[in-house]
Amino acid sequence: MYELIRREFNLKRDVVEIGSGIFPLLGHSLREYQLKIGGGTVTVYDSKVWKGYPTKAKLINGYFNDKVKLEKNSLLVGLFPCESTEMIVERALKENLDFCIALCGCNHSNNPSLTTREYHEMLIEQLKEQISLEKFLKIRYFPKACFGNRHNGFPILLVKNKSKVKKFALPFKMR
Numbered sequence: 001m002y003e004l005i006r007r008e009f010n011l012k013r014d015v016v017e018i019g020s021g022i023f024p025l026l027g028h029s030l031r032e033y034q035l036k037i038g039g040g041t042v043t044v045y046d047s048k049v050w051k052g053y054p055t056k057a058k059l060i061n062g063y064f065n066d067k068v069k070l071e072k073n074s075l076l077v078g079l080f081p082c083e084s085t086e087m088i089v090e091r092a093l094k095e096n097l098d099f100c101i102a103l104c105g106c107n108h109s110n111n112p113s114l115t116t117r118e119y120h121e122m123l124i125e126q127l128k129e130q131i132s133l134e135k136f137l138k139i140r141y142f143p144k145a146c147f148g149n150r151h152n153g154f155p156i157l158l159v160k161n162k163s164k165v166k167k168f169a170l171p172f173k174m175r
């Protein structure tokens, strides 16, 4: 997940990780990378996060919610953020932010009869309809090597800006 985020996004910006669990390893790695490239911040939210963990990321022992202020152009990330998944997506859509979320195996919809796969598909279809025109959705899948069969195939959703096509002027007039 760290490698994917590092490859796909400019990290000289405010990065907010939601749902780190006890050990904020992802946020820590992203912060270490920022220190190498000389820019950005990482803030990690989870009521379970161990505040004593040795890291230069900012650890917030509490839940991320609507009241948390986000800088323009923040990047939201979550590794199996579980029940906060939809809130992250909604917030990112509302503020037109980039995000990267590895979906967990739960069904967080109002329809309990959906399988995990059906729930993921529904979420992806909704997202496709809702992202702004200047962004696009990229889907990657969790590799088996990381977690064994349990997380194999679960989607990782990346929403990011489309690259800008440079406008240029011809050095002569067209007839």
Ligand SMILES: C[S@@+](CC[C@H](N)C(=O)[O-])C[C@H]1O[C@@H](n2cnc3c(N)ncnc32)[C@H](O)[C@@H]1O
Binding pocket: 018, 019, 020, 021, 022, 045, 046, 047, 048, 062, 063, 064, 065, 078, 079, 080, 081, 082, 083, 084, 104
């Ligand atoms: C399935 S765990 C994943 C933990 C870790 N990222 C991992 O992959 O092992 C989900 C985490 O999300 C946290 N969480 C749920 N809602 C949250 C919220 N609104 N803000 C921050 N963390 C939240 C929970 O406390 C829990 O630690």
